[in-house]
Amino acid sequence: MTEKPLGACFDSKGTCTFRVFAPRVDDMSVRIYHTGIKDYSMQKDSLGYHELCVEHCPEGACYSLIQNGEFCIADPASRCQPEDSGSISRTIDHHLFDWEEDFFSGLNPEKMIIYEAHAGTFTPQGNLRSMTARLDHLEDLGINTLLLMPVAQFSGKRGWGYLTVFPFAVHNAYGTPNDLKTLVRECHHRGIGVVLDLAFSCVPPEANVFSDLAPFRHPCYNSDWGPAINFDGPFSYGIREFYIQGALSWLQDYRVDGLKISCADRIIDRSPVHFLSELSERVENFGRSTGRTISLTAEDSCGSIVPIKRREMGGYGFHALCSDDFHNALFPPLAGETNGLYSEYTDCCKTAKSLQNGRCFNGEFSKVRMNYHGHPENGDAEGNLVVYSLNHRLAGRSPGKSRTIKSAGFKGAKLAAGATLLTPFIPMLFMGEEFAADNCFHFFCSPEAKKSELPFFHSLKDEAALYCPLNDIPAPEAEITFNGSKICWGQACRNKGQGILALHRDLIRLRRENPALATARPERTQVHTISPEAFLLLRNCGGQSQSVAALFNFSDSEKSVELSSFLPGKAWETRLCSEQEKYGGELKQLPVDVLKSEYLIQPRSFSILTHISPEGLG
Missing domain, CATH: 3.20.20.80 (Glycosidases)
Incomplete structure (x- = not known):
């Protein structure tokens, strides 16, 4: 962070710095509840920030902010509220957690x-x-x-x-x-x-x-x-x-x-x-x-x-x-x-x-x-x-x-x-x-x-x-x-x-493994309307050998389509249909000869077709 952190923050040596933005308050102190109750006065700067450093502050100690010596509230930047939205906050030392060599650096x-x-x-x-x-x-x-x-x-x-x-x-x-x-x-x-x-x-x-x-x-x-x-x-x-x-x-x-x-x-x-x-x-x-x-x-x-x-x-x-x-x-x-x-x-x-x-x-x-x-x-x-x-x-x-x-x-x-x-x-x-x-x-x-x-x-x-x-x-x-x-x-x-x-x-x-699907790329996608309730979605990542086609049929009746007028190349295979038996449907066998005749799309279903590379043709 580029600015001094707000709330109760520990350094690696166990010193806890309390900092609160309170330009409307002249006198602010921290009350720490640990083997007794003790108040610590905070120093206010010209921008309205109040600050206090407490050496060897106990981790997990309860504390409150005291306004003008009397009104007790929780820290707005509290890291832990043991009593919901009450007036007590608790210190948390984030250095103590064991991340067990977590080197995850995020996702694209x-x-x-x-x-x-x-x-x-x-x-x-x-x-x-x-x-x-x-x-x-x-x-x-x-x-x-x-x-x-x-x-x-x-x-x-x-x-x-x-x-x-x-x-x-x-x-x-x-x-x-x-x-x-x-x-x-x-x-x-x-x-x-x-x-x-x-x-x-x-x-x-x-x-x-x-x-x-x-x-x-x-x-x-x-x-x-x-x-x-x-x-x-x-x-x-x-x-x-x-x-x-x-x-x-x-x-x-x-x-x-x-x-x-x-x-x-x-x-x-x-x-x-x-x-x-x-x-x-x-x-x-x-x-x-x-x-x-x-x-x-x-x-x-x-x-x-x-x-x-x-x-x-x-x-x-x-x-x-x-x-x-x-x-x-x-x-x-x-x-x-x-x-x-x-x-x-x-x-x-x-x-x-x-x-x-x-x-x-x-x-x-x-x-x-x-x-x-x-x-x-x-x-x-x-x-x-x-x-x-x-x-x-x-x-x-x-x-x-x-x-x-x-x-x-x-x-x-x-x-x-x-x-x-x-x-x-x-x-x-x-x-x-x-x-x-x-x-x-x-x-x-x-x-x-x-x-x-x-x-x-x-x-x-x-x-x-x-x-x-x-x-x-x-x-x-x-x-x-x-x-x-x-x-x-x-x-x-x-x-x-x-x-x-x-x-x-x-x-x-399939989405994670196939290059045509793995990345969100609308500019490499074509959508064709086959009928008012049926659509063909064609995705690729730069070459027809890595193309994927999805056929969607939203109607209650079977739809047929001549795919040769939509799909590039000549070698395609049906990879998946939502009406296969393993997905709770009744389809026992996937369609073959994708481009040689009209392709039938089952009612209220979708099918995925993938392009077969020359290597895949043997």
């Missing part, structure tokens, strides 16, 4: 295959230790990137975690700081990178106490979720540094390999240099100084490509951008969805465009949104798109049909897997989809946090209404809502679960 963002998971519902136990015990499943599946929904300290025991109260601390209901480090270390030993989901959209009510220290809340702006963070008002230099250091701390102290910024469009900042642009520059510098590849992904509900434009072109310099358009265009033919926003994606041209470009709206008017949507196409974007048939947010707004197998059936769920994993973008799977989990993933929170979560809840309901006005999201504070969202691992052992799990394994293996 273009080669990521992402698995999104929620720490509290991924296992029955709902903690980081039990998640670590399930990593063999991800390794066997072929996943190389684990995206964790927010794990920073929020209010209450359970929740999605986007209303972060302590952006440096691991949520205590999920486990200890060492539990997260162990998860990251064990991921790295399996060749899996870890990306954390962060949110900078608002200051939650539980963090209002910190406003006595500094103006964390913006004096003029509010986001949909609550008071906006002060990224451009008075004293914003310290607020920006606070949140940037919070983001960098996950990279430095926990060795995570990337960050995903949720709802980037809800971050209000009118500074000459946008907060996310500054963050990406600091992350880039950190990666350069440590020799690590750090990925940055953004989520933008307006369809803007600004996050993945180069900083010198007015963008933020991120590597990837999430695309809801892909899901929106996939589900009308996949599940027959025509309500609300889906009605604007029913044209087969939208499906073809999503397979080719990952986005469908490029600045056109959206009647359902009642606004123009998306960014006009241009060559300024340097990053790539993350595509998915489902993610946590899409699942949370569609109760009853939040799982693909519920909305599209078994064949549709396999089709969704093929479309996601074969397109020329960065694919992302949502936990449980790989074995056709059928339980809903709801929005949930603790009863004591319901009031503070209401703006987020209403925002989610408004988003759900865009897709289906009749959607009724269950009570988030109910325990049954939370428990019902947990993965049921027994479903992976059912016949359908085993079939679709085998399909995911083979698709991911």
Whole structure:
């Protein structure tokens, strides 16, 4: 980090430096609870930072900040909150953890295959230790990137975690700081990178106490979720540094390999240099100084490509951008969805465009949104798109049909897997989809946090209404809502679960091993519309001998196609069909003589064809 670290930070000799940004406070001290209670006065500098060095400070000691000799609060940059959002923080010496020769240096963002998971519902136990015990499943599946929904300290025991109260601390209901480090270390030993989901959209009510220290809340702006963070008002230099250091701390102290910024469009900042642009520059510098590849992904509900434009072109310099358009265009033919926003994606041209470009709206008017949507196409974007048939947010707004197998059936769920994993973008799977989990993933929170979560809840309901006005999201504070969202691992052992799990394994293996599929390269992809419900996707990496073709049939009837007019060369073979018996289908034998006659595509299925090199022909 280029600036002095905030919070309680140890050096290698055991000296702990306490530092807090509190320009509104004249007298600040640290109260340490260890074999008694002792207060230590801090020194304030001209920029409003208070600092104190304590030699031989005990690791794991509890402490609080004392304002003007009387008011006791937790450290905003606390590394550990043993009592949730209470006034007690705990010191953590990150030098003490044994990383066991972890030399993992990150992943090329273009080669990521992402698995999104929620720490509290991924296992029955709902903690980081039990998640670590399930990593063999991800390794066997072929996943190389684990995206964790927010794990920073929020209010209450359970929740999605986007209303972060302590952006440096691991949520205590999920486990200890060492539990997260162990998860990251064990991921790295399996060749899996870890990306954390962060949110900078608002200051939650539980963090209002910190406003006595500094103006964390913006004096003029509010986001949909609550008071906006002060990224451009008075004293914003310290607020920006606070949140940037919070983001960098996950990279430095926990060795995570990337960050995903949720709802980037809800971050209000009118500074000459946008907060996310500054963050990406600091992350880039950190990666350069440590020799690590750090990925940055953004989520933008307006369809803007600004996050993945180069900083010198007015963008933020991120590597990837999430695309809801892909899901929106996939589900009308996949599940027959025509309500609300889906009605604007029913044209087969939208499906073809999503397979080719990952986005469908490029600045056109959206009647359902009642606004123009998306960014006009241009060559300024340097990053790539993350595509998915489902993610946590899409699942949370569609109760009853939040799982693909519920909305599209078994064949549709396999089709969704093929479309996601074969397109020329960065694919992302949502936990449980790989074995056709059928339980809903709801929005949930603790009863004591319901009031503070209401703006987020209403925002989610408004988003759900865009897709289906009749959607009724269950009570988030109910325990049954939370428990019902947990993965049921027994479903992976059912016949359908085993079939679709085998399909995911083979698709991911093919994507990782075949040069035409291994890297997200839209410019080397062609999409042909065979019929309104059937498409051919052709990918290559520079030579026809390394080409792969995928045929998708979304209709309930068999489709035939003369492939010789689409495929280069003369030697092709069928590599895989989603209706094979081993994937839970009825197809006993793969088609042969691919180019000699019309090729039949099974109803609601996809097939993969690979080019046979001269060596392969013998």
